[in-house]
Amino acid sequence: MSDFREQRWSLKGMTALVTGGTKGIGYAVVEELAAFGAIVHTCSRNETELTQRIQEWKSKGLQVSGSVCDLKIRAQREKLMETVSSQFDGKLNILINNAGTFIPKETTEFTEEDFSTVMTTNFESAYHLSQLAHPLLKSAGNGNIIFISSVAGVIAIPMCSIYASSKVAMNQLTKNLACEWAKDKIRVNTVAPWVIRTPLLDTKDSNFLEHANRMVLRTPMLRPGEPNEVSSVVAFLCLSCFNSGFVGALVVLWILEFLLKYIYT
Numbered sequence: 001m002s003d004f005r006e007q008r009w010s011l012k013g014m015t016a017l018v019t020g021g022t023k024g025i026g027y028a029v030v031e032e033l034a035a036f037g038a039i040v041h042t043c044s045r046n047e048t049e050l051t052q053r054i055q056e057w058k059s060k061g062l063q064v065s066g067s068v069c070d071l072k073i074r075a076q077r078e079k080l081m082e083t084v085s086s087q088f089d090g091k092l093n094i095l096i097n098n099a100g101t102f103i104p105k106e107t108t109e110f111t112e113e114d115f116s117t118v119m120t121t122n123f124e125s126a127y128h129l130s131q132l133a134h135p136l137l138k139s140a141g142n143g144n145i146i147f148i149s150s151v152a153g154v155i156a157i158p159m160c161s162i163y164a165s166s167k168v169a170m171n172q173l174t175k176n177l178a179c180e181w182a183k184d185k186i187r188v189n190t191v192a193p194w195v196i197r198t199p200l201l202d203t204k205d206s207n208f209l210e211h212a213n214r215m216v217l218r219t220p221m222l223r224p225g226e227p228n229e230v231s232s233v234v235a236f237l238c239l240s241c242f243n244s245g246f247v248g249a250l251v252v253l254w255i256l257e258f259l260l261k262y263i264y265t
């Protein structure tokens with residue numbers, strides 16, 4: 001029985017790249033995958049914080065390494081994937097496109113720079129990393145890509161038109177890659193969380209905070225989600241027992257009372 005469980009409910013020996021693993025959801029995903037036995041590489045821009053996190057994981061007996069990388073910059077993404085490839089002998093089982101950014105503003109206030117920052121961090125980098133990872137995922141023989149999208153890419157939430165568009169693009173990309181790369185034994189899925197308690201939402205914008213409070217009030221459990229409630233779903237989708245299931249799925253977390261229409265008046 002325990003052999004059966006270990007084969008199906010384990011990531012032992014699997015290799016994983018989780019972007020943005022030093023905080024919030026990414027941090028929880030790194031821990032969850034590593035605790036299931038995966039060997040994880042992560043990245044972020046803040047070297048001090050990254051070094052601290054890696055020490056913490058090491059002290060917990062988890063196998064995690066990291067690179068400083070600004071995912072907005074194409075050359076840095078290429079360098080990241082070269083590092084991953086040499087560290088994991090050209091084979092990658094799991095790519096979690098998690099890193100993301102959010103700027104709360106009304107559409108009329110967004111600048112060209114805001115547009116570029118949000119779209120490049122959230123969508124372009126995930127698209128490019130998936131392209132770069134493709135040969136490594138294919139070589140692994142059972143690859144997994146998971147995009148961390150958002151409920152903002154499913155319904156209309158105030159003050160996030162660029163962010164929401166980046167997530168809609170991600171949701172569509174999931175379907176395209178799932179169909180294109182199934183022949184290479186690469187599964188592609190998306191996890192779309194609702195409001196999760198992370199530093200991403202540490203904003204002083206009182207308008208957005210008011211909207212965020214209203215969003216929580218429309219959540220059946222009347223509280224924001226926690227990062228480890230997202231990471232458990234991510235790990236579930238990576239497990240080998242789902243090797244032939246879950247392809248091109250959008251898993252929406254923290255379901256809303258009004259899923260199809262967000263009423264904020």
Ligand SMILES: NC(=O)c1ccc[n+]([C@@H]2O[C@H](COP(=O)([O-])OP(=O)(O)OC[C@H]3O[C@@H](n4cnc5c(N)ncnc54)[C@H](OP(=O)(O)O)[C@@H]3O)[C@@H](O)[C@H]2O)c1
Pocket residue numbers: 019020021022023024025026043044045046049069070071072097098099100101121148149150151192193194195196197198199200201
């Ligand atoms: N929190 C929510 O309510 C929520 C809801 C739905 C979806 N999501 C999505 O979940 C994902 C994670 O969000 P989170 O809430 O965990 O965010 P977070 O707490 O702000 O953490 C973001 C992580 O990404 C890294 N990062 C950001 N920009 C980067 C860049 N240009 N290059 C490399 N690393 C970068 C950050 O490190 P550095 O800043 O040091 O680089 C950090 O490790 C995002 O895609 C977000 O859109 C969040």
